[in-house]
Amino acid sequence: MACFAEDPRNLKLGLAADGFNPFSNMSTTYSCWPVMLVTYNLPPWLCMKKENIMLTLLIPGPKQPGKDIDIYLQPLIEDLQELWNNGVNVYDSYTNSCFNLRAILMWTINDFRGYGNLSGCTTKGKVACPLCGDKTNELPLRHNLDVMHVEKNICESIIGTLFDISGKTKDKINARKDLEDMGVCHELHPKDHGCRTYLPAASHTLSKTEKENFSLRGLLPKGPRMAIMRLCAFFNKLCQRVIDREVVVALEDEVVETICFIVECYLVDETVIFYSGYFKHDFGGNDQNARNQDFFSDVILEGHPILGGKSMSLSDEVLERAHSYVLFNTTVTKPFLQMHLEELKQSNKNLERNHNLLQKTHANNFATWLKEKVSFLTSICEDGETLKWLANSPRNHAMSYNGYVINGQRFHTKDVDKSTQNSGVSIEATTICRASAKDTSQVVDVVAYYGVIKEIILLDYFQFQLPIFKCHWANAGHGVKFEDGFTLVNLHQSQNQYVREPFFLASQAKQVFYSREIDSPSWYIVLKAPPRGYYELEMYNEDQDLTSRPEYVTTRYMNIYDDSEEVSYVIEDCEGLLV
Structure with a gap:
């Protein structure tokens, strides 16, 4: 039999399975488990598109299949074994010939609970780590954890704990009893209160007012805040498209320290679709454009306007x-x-x-x-x-718009009253600046500028139109600072030095969002999201986007422990909970 790798048409597959409740958060208990096969012969921006993923099984039921999932998987396993051992005779329309198609299942992709079901290993209790078990390395199939699914679960747990959401919080009576058994964090131990038990308010507990005006930097004490931010930085680095193995080793050391601190203090959208313009015009099925997808125009060089336009004279x-x-x-x-x-x-x-x-x-x-x-x-x-x-x-006559779509992102002017904020922008520009606060010598460097869009203008060059944005810029010198791993900008300082340079090309814009600091109303935290449906690798260069680098939210200088501060596990100005 010919070597499997000799024919590039042989399929390299990954199996992904997970359960969900089709009735969302309603009281009805129901479990639906899709089992899908991903074809890794395709490039990254195509293999994860929904039309290229094979739905092989759909397991419905009043509860999740658990370890009985192997019964449902048996027909699929038999087909995969047949494809690996013998193959099937299929027709290749490109070469107008038949060939023997074989397939290999390389690994599975699941969250931690699905990992246990498919691997047959225990993933909870005192022996929850499947990697530490006997003969783990002898498993016939490699089982992978879906990092974005794990990230979602951790995010839900943190938010549920901070907001004390029923069914989501991890700060429950059993957790406090565990602290008591371990003899740590004595201030948090449960206390008898007649026929009920009192749980003291932890340092991460938020009052009702704080929940309504939530701001991570403005509300939480430094210890819990740093722990959560370091955890965010960990996932930020881990989810980069390119990551060095040495960086992974360093990340492992950092996250161990972070998790240990979270345990000591007791602080404990899932699906990513890689859109592509590969089948922009003819795919024979769904011709609907993605929400923020650019489309070709003979008149407008880049992107396209949205909402109504009006004529203006410059x-x-x-x-x-x-x-x-x-x-x-x-x-x-x-x-x-x-x-x-x-x-x-x-x-x-x-x-x-x-x-x-x-x-x-x-x-x-x-x-x-x-x-x-x-x-x-x-x-x-x-x-x-x-x-x-x-x-x-x-x-001299141009068109002005309130909205524009370009580079997979949707922008609006500041004056548009919307529930979502799309007017924040940043650009990177090469400029001459001072070497440092103490060194006045001039050096050439790339500087990030932040602002909000005031006008969207289509310049008319007779034969074509070119979009430009007119912005209100933050002062790059005194209006931008870095604290706790975050970039903060002051959008209310005087911008006299930028009045003569308000314009930039729409194609240069990177979208950012501004979150106001509660304790400092003039300063905003800069948040960045990647372009919607813009993951074609040759189109979006992550290394050239300063605001997408891991250092943008970094663990550097994030010291969880501060010798000048007394560590307290409880908060005095917030009531505890009776259970």
């Missing part, structure tokens, strides 16, 4: 600033920026010696120079037609 000054930014930041003009600088140096030796004067002259004269040279430059430019219309400036 003053000469505003038009000049907007057009200047376009010329200095579009790909088609990039090669000619350096060409203009070289001509300026050759024409005036003073400019060559004075860098600031050179840049000022370059900024003031580039648009005129490009317009004069456009006839020659279009002959050496691959996109000469676009360059020609860019050089001749846009119309």
Whole structure:
């Protein structure tokens, strides 16, 4: 029999199974277990699309199958064994021939409870770790934990504990009795209160008012806050698309310390679909566009507007600033920026010696120079037609919109009254800045700027339209700071230094959200979400997005213990619970 790896058409499969209640959180108890096969022959942005996942079993019932799941899986196992041992004769339409198709089941993917059901190992109680059991390494199949499912479960447990949600909180009487048995955290031990038991308020307990105005940084004491934030940083790093093995080892050491602290203090959307533009036009089934999917337009170069637009007239000054930014930041003009600088140096030796004067002259004269040279430059430019219309400036009349979709993200202006916040943006720009607070020497560095969208404008270059955003920027010097691993911005400081540079290209925008600090109303925590349906790897470069790097929420400088603070496991200004 030929080697399995010799034919790339042989299937490499992964099995995923999990249960859910189709009646959501209603009182009806019911369990439905889908068993799916994922084909890893496909690239990452296709193998997880719903049309490429095979639903092999659907196990319904009043309760979960538990360890009896092997009975339901028996027909599937027999088919998989047949595909591995003998294969089946199938027709290949591409080569117009038949071949023997074989398949291999490489692993399973589950949460911790499903792990136990499929592997036959115990995953609860004193011997809950399946990796520590006898002959664990001799299991015939590799069983993997779904990190995003585990992350969801941990998130629900933390939120349930902080808000004391019935059925979700982990801070119950049995947990307090465990602390008593272990002889730790004596302040949290349960106390007899007549025929009932009193549970003292822990340091993570929130009052009713605090639950209504929830802010992790503004409410929780430093110990619980740092523990939760370090746990968030752990998952942030673990879920990066590329991760080094040495980083994983360091993460393991960090999370052990974090979990130990959580145990000492007693603090203990699931599905990711990799959208792709691979089948944008013809897939023969569902032609509905994704919510934030870009679509091709002969007129608009990038993205598309949403909501109603209105005509507007731009003053000469505003038009000049907007057009200047376009010329200095579009790909088609990039090669000619350096060409203009070289001509300026050759024409005036003073400019060559004075860098600031050179840049000022370059900024003031580039648009005129490009317009004069456009006839020659279009002959050496691959996109000469676009360059020609860019050089001749846009119309004074433009279109203004309240919403825009680009790069898999939906943006709105600040004035749009919506329940969701889509006006926050950030961009990274190369600029000259001070080396440090103490070192006044100038260095070139990439700086992240944060702001909110005030206007969305489509500049009309006669043959095409180009979207730009007009923003209200936070002061990059005194209006941005880093605390406890988070980036905070002050959106209320004076922005006089940015009044003359309010514009940037819509294609450069990265969406961020701002969460107001309760104890400091002028400062906002910066939160970032990846673009919706924009996971095609060659389209979204994670390393070039500063706000997506693991250091953005980092464990560096997150010291859980502070020798200057007295550790307390209870909170005095909040009532405990009688059970």
